[in-house]
Amino acid sequence: MTTVILVDDQDLVRAGLRTLLTRDEGITVVAEATDGRRGAEAARKYRPDLVLMDLRMPVMDGIEATRAIRADDALARTHVVVLTTFDDDHDIVEAIRAGAVGYLLKNTPRDALRDAVRRAGRGERLLSPAITERLMNLVASGQAAATPDPRLELLSSREREVLARIGHGDTNDEIAARLHLSPATARTYVSRILGKLGARDRPELVVMAHRSGLVIE
Numbered sequence: 001m002t003t004v005i006l007v008d009d010q011d012l013v014r015a016g017l018r019t020l021l022t023r024d025e026g027i028t029v030v031a032e033a034t035d036g037r038r039g040a041e042a043a044r045k046y047r048p049d050l051v052l053m054d055l056r057m058p059v060m061d062g063i064e065a066t067r068a069i070r071a072d073d074a075l076a077r078t079h080v081v082v083l084t085t086f087d088d089d090h091d092i093v094e095a096i097r098a099g100a101v102g103y104l105l106k107n108t109p110r111d112a113l114r115d116a117v118r119r120a121g122r123g124e125r126l127l128s129p130a131i132t133e134r135l136m137n138l139v140a141s142g143q144a145a146a147t148p149d150p151r152l153e154l155l156s157s158r159e160r161e162v163l164a165r166i167g168h169g170d171t172n173d174e175i176a177a178r179l180h181l182s183p184a185t186a187r188t189y190v191s192r193i194l195g196k197l198g199a200r201d202r203p204e205l206v207v208m209a210h211r212s213g214l215v216i217e
Helices: 011-022 036-046 062-070 089-098 110-121 129-141 150-154 157-167 172-179 183-197 202-211
Strands: 002-007 027-033 050-053 079-084 102-105
Touching (some): 002 110, 011 027, 011 110, 050 110, 089 102, 157 183
C-alpha cells in the first residue's frame, strides 16, 4: 500500500487527485494540506511514502517544503514528487536540488499519474516526458561540447547503453524493452549505475548522460 499526502492550495485540485488516486486499491491518501508548511507538518505526523507537492502556494512554497521534508531524518523514507502546472527551467532545477524524486505536470494522464505515484512511493526517480525534454534542453544549452566524465570509465558497455537510455528519459520498463532485458535486470542496472557514479538520483543521471555525450538526438 502506497500512502500519500496531497499538498495543494486549490480545494478542487486536491479533491480531484484524491478521487483519482483512491480508485487504485494500492494507494491511500492519508492527509491533505493547503500550503507547504502544513504539508511538511502533515508529513512529520503521518510519515507517508509520498508527498504530492504543488509549487506555488501561500505561507511556504513547494520548494521550501520539499527541502524541509528532505532535511528531516525522521522522514528519510518519505519521498516528494512535485505536481504542478509550471514547467519553468528554474523551478525544475530547484525542485531536483531540493530533493524531489520527481517532477510531473498536472496534465499527466490519469493512469500515468497513478503509476507514477506507486513508483515514486517505492523511491523510484521519475520525470514527465515534457520535463525530461526541458531538462535535456537546459543541459544542452549550457554545454558547447560534450565533456567526458572520467567516472564513466567505471561502467561496462551495457551500463553505458542503459545510462544513454536514461538520458533519453526512458523508464525502467522502456529500457528493458529497448535493450531486450527483463524489468528486474533493468532496475538492477540502474541501481548499479547510481552506485558506481555516486549519483543521488535519476535526474542527475540524465544530466550526466547529456554532459558526457552519451545521448544522440
